[in-house]
Amino acid sequence: MDLTYTEEEQDFRARLRAWLAKVLPELPARPSPDDWPGRRAYDLGWQRRLYEAGYAGLHWPVDAGGRGATPTQHLIFLEETERAGAPYVGANFVGLLHAGPTIAAEGTAEQRARWLPPVLRGDEVWCQGFSEPGAGSDLASLRTRAVRDGNDYVITGSKIWTSHAEVADWCELLVRTQPVGADVPKHRGISWLAMRMDAPGVTVRPLRTLAGSAEFAEMFLDEVRVPVADRVGAENDGWRVTMVTLSFERGTAFVGEVVACRRTLGELARAAKANGRWDDPVLRRRLGRLYGEFGALWRLTQWNVSEAGRSAGGVPGIGGSVFKLAYSHARQELYDTAAEVLGAASLSLDEEWVPDRLSSLSYTIAAGTSQIQQNIVAERILGLPKGR
């Protein structure tokens, strides 16, 4: 057990802080949430700055174009960028946190060379085509078909909850390359493909969330051709490849958000003090409790990241499910508490935290519902038997 930073890490933090202080004032104004081309340009512009300053792909392996930083340096990066109010990863989310790490771990040298540098440079945006209308929590039951035709797969089916689909260049796509049968369980026969979003036959229709914005989309695939060479991993081995991706999503992808939640708590305390509600001991204790909880979640994040550094290939461990369960619940509690700080003002969408409160409702659903996470914890960590 050790919580001290080395001189090198402190130096890394100081240089990063100085750089952020210099570049953040130079950034253009943030685009409105519904301006998708504007958001793409803004997010890619920020990624380009990171790339030019040597901060892109910090924790990626050096042979994948990354900087090979230690887990602790990665944590410092996420902590400092969040604290300074730097742009969120945004449209680069899938490229940097799902597809990129998967290609780095499972792709060939050619595939890495083709797809990873544009992600790091801020040239290309990726989206995720995993879920289907009939395959949500039971992702392995997906039915989008890929039929081999010469050097191509011909793909037909539909995908849903595809974030950034409207502005993406590429989609990490899960397809069924072998039909489910007596000898083929559903989690076999799936393949992981990189699909160009401008390929003929791809139709994207935005989906409006309960927050009122078009954060994600439905995607219809009608005989879309994808070269066999754009498959990552072996044919029919896509489920295992996907599990690598999902463990990244559940492991360390939320580091910046935990820091942001801690900052929000501080703002809530100030607001409560200003409007007098701080004098209500019930609310005050609720805020104090959340402060303790998010402090522990920050430590758990640090622990998970150092565990990931220990395990081969830097793949975050199953502890990510424990973290996600605790975090998604705490995040919803945070914004419910924010509403208590605001009182009736929480009914106005113009108030700070109110749109975030609406967004937070997805946290116990996205990337594996809390119920599925509890099954994972019970079966894979605690060893309880699978139900019949």
Add this chain to the structure above:
Amino acid sequence: MRAVDFQPTEDQQHLRAGVRGLLAGRYGREALRASVDASAEAGAGVDRALWRELGEAGFFALRLPEAEGGVGLGLPEAVLVFEEAGRALVPGPLVATHLAAGVVPGAAAGTAVVTAFDLDGPLVAHLGDADAVLGAAAVPAGEPVRSVDPLTPLHRVAAVGDVSAYRDAGALLTAALQLGSALRTVELAVRYAGEREQFGQPIGAFQAVKHLCARMLVRAEVARTAVYAAAVTGDPGEVAAAKLLADEAAVLGARDCLQVHGGMGFTWEADVHLHLKRAWVRAEQWRTAAQAEELLAGELLGSAGSAGSAG
């Protein structure tokens, strides 16, 4: 070398394994049940021989400097050792005697039993066995009250004592006891859910039971993080968070464990109630949930200008 790391070192893991082995041999389930049975007849008492053995093993002198006859280790080692004591439900004023090492003669060696004014209000635990009371010049007189925990006798006293100097360490070590108990109740629940069959399958195959167990583990693991981190930083806010989260993990863990055990969980024979009752006692010791939350709220407001601490 990783700077931000909670994984116990090899030495720390050896220390923990040693204490687990000692307690398994010296205070296993039979000894636990024997002390419950004895308490029903003669009232609960501290096992002085066990106390001396714990002393010889360095349990109380762990953090005392080697120059003063101690082991010279720190809070990170102490929380691992207390976690084991919590898991085994070792009765007696472990925390107070540990804190008294180097202050009260005999505490470090385990030849003295030291309790403390660690409860809010007029109650003191283990007064009848105490050679000294932290925060008081002499052992005060007290009237016995019927204790909810068969292994934690309580007395009502008129005197009050000041233990503020010990409060943070006391809260953290108590949190470590709670953590051990919480982790143990997860094990007990998972074992029972895997063995007990209804409707033709182990009850642990039902999602309703699985989810109870999963939530127990999540609370315990978040508490573990908080306890280990607080042991490394010693930060009062982190200690308060550790106590708050470990209290909850232990109390709710025992409650859920009881529920998983069904009717058996409501019996005297199952150990579940012993974990629950002790967790209730510890939740009242050193720093209650209300006190921890108020302390954290104060820190939050204080830090609101600087947007959270580094590291």
